[in-house]
Amino acid sequence: MIDKKYLLDSKQVASFVARGFLRFDELVPHEINEAVMAEIDAGTIKSQPAGTPLSQCYPEPSAIGHMLRMPEVQGIIHSLVGPDPLFDHHAIHVRQPNEGKAQGMHGDSIIDTRMHFDIQLMYFPHDVPLEMGGTLIVPGSQYRRINEMDIARYQNFIGQIPMVCKAGSLLALHHGIWHCGRQNQTDRQRYMYKIRLNPQVRQLNLWNTDDLTEEVKSNRTIFGGSNYLPDDVQTILGKLEPWFENADGRLEIVNRIKMWRFLTGDDKFDVHYWLTRLENMPENRLEETA
Numbered sequence: 473m474i475d476k477k478y479l480l481d482s483k484q485v486a487s488f489v490a491r492g493f494l495r496f497d498e499l500v501p502h503e504i505n506e507a508v509m510a511e512i513d514a515g516t517i518k519s520q521p522a523g524t525p526l527s528q529c530y531p532e533p534s535a536i537g538h539m540l541r542m543p544e545v546q547g548i549i550h551s552l553v554g555p556d557p558l559f560d561h562h563a564i565h566v567r568q569p570n571e572g573k574a575q576g577m578h579g580d581s582i583i584d585t586r587m588h589f590d591i592q593l594m595y596f597p598h599d600v601p602l603e604m605g606g607t608l609i610v611p612g613s614q615y616r617r618i619n620e621m622d623i624a625r626y627q628n629f630i631g632q633i634p635m636v637c638k639a640g641s642l643l644a645l646h647h648g649i650w651h652c653g654r655q656n657q658t659d660r661q662r663y664m665y666k667i668r669l670n671p672q673v674r675q676l677n678l679w680n681t682d683d684l685t686e687e688v689k690s691n692r693t694i695f696g697g698s699n700y701l702p703d704d705v706q707t708i709l710g711k712l713e714p715w716f717e718n719a720d721g722r723l724e725i726v727n728r729i730k731m732w733r734f735l736t737g738d739d740k741f742d743v744h745y746w747l748t749r750l751e752n753m754p755e756n757r758l759e760e761t762a
């Protein structure tokens with residue numbers, strides 16, 4: 473059982489629901505980063521059959537196994553996809569120096585409209601300055617389900633985030649988020665390790681929900697938001713991304729509300745009144761209510 477102190481809190485999970493990613497800078501220690509790069513160079517990181525429980529992957533000795541078994545990393549994984557998720561696939565991306573092209577913007581795999589979601593962990597074992605490219609993500613795009621490279625003709629999006637980071641940083645991504653690998657314009661190789669994980673359990677209150685108090689929940693029906701705290705769940709789920717439509721991103725906020733209800737089992741949760749309004753379909757006839 474994972475110590476609760478390593479699990480994510482509700483605000484972190486709300487941010488994941490809103491933006492489709494969480495970022496953990498310099499989480500992995502230097503020794504593991506160095507050992508992983510040596511493993512990549514040696515070609516000794518072995519894949520597993522899809523569907524293998526993660527606990528059975530990367531047996532000792534394995535630097536990647538050390539990284540994945542860190543309690544902090546286990547806590548992130550457990551909070552999003554539960555205990556011992558299944559290995560889907562991994563990829564060891566090595567971008568060559570001064571390569572002349574970038575990867576097209578895409579979503580991994582085909583259109584996948586489940587509420588249940590996989591995560592992809594991206595691990596950056598060395599410093600990634602902007603000129604080295606790094607992974608580019610479009611925050612909040614995970615509910616705009618796309619088919620692989622169908623959007624690759626688009627090069628840049630307002631609000632996009634290039635993963636410029638220090639060694640040992642991790643990204644946890646919702647499977648639907650739009651992303652790509654950027655061009656490496658340095659004279660050094662760039663490494664990135666990615667693993668996709670499938671949940672084995674219903675994704676319901678898997679994180680540390682101690683901060684999900686009745687007070688937080690009770691704010692859900694207040695229209696207008698004036699009673700929302702600066703960083704409470706409702707506020708986090710209502711934050712806009714720069715690419716949202718002029719109509720203030722209502723469609724995406726509704727998508728987030730649906731995901732939050734799915735993850736908490738709280739079918740009455742709302743942000744302002746956006747989803748409750750859509751659900752109002754009275755069955756009472758006038759003569760019955762008179």
Ligand SMILES: [Fe+2]
Pocket residue numbers: 578579580651652
């Ligand atoms: Fe990808």
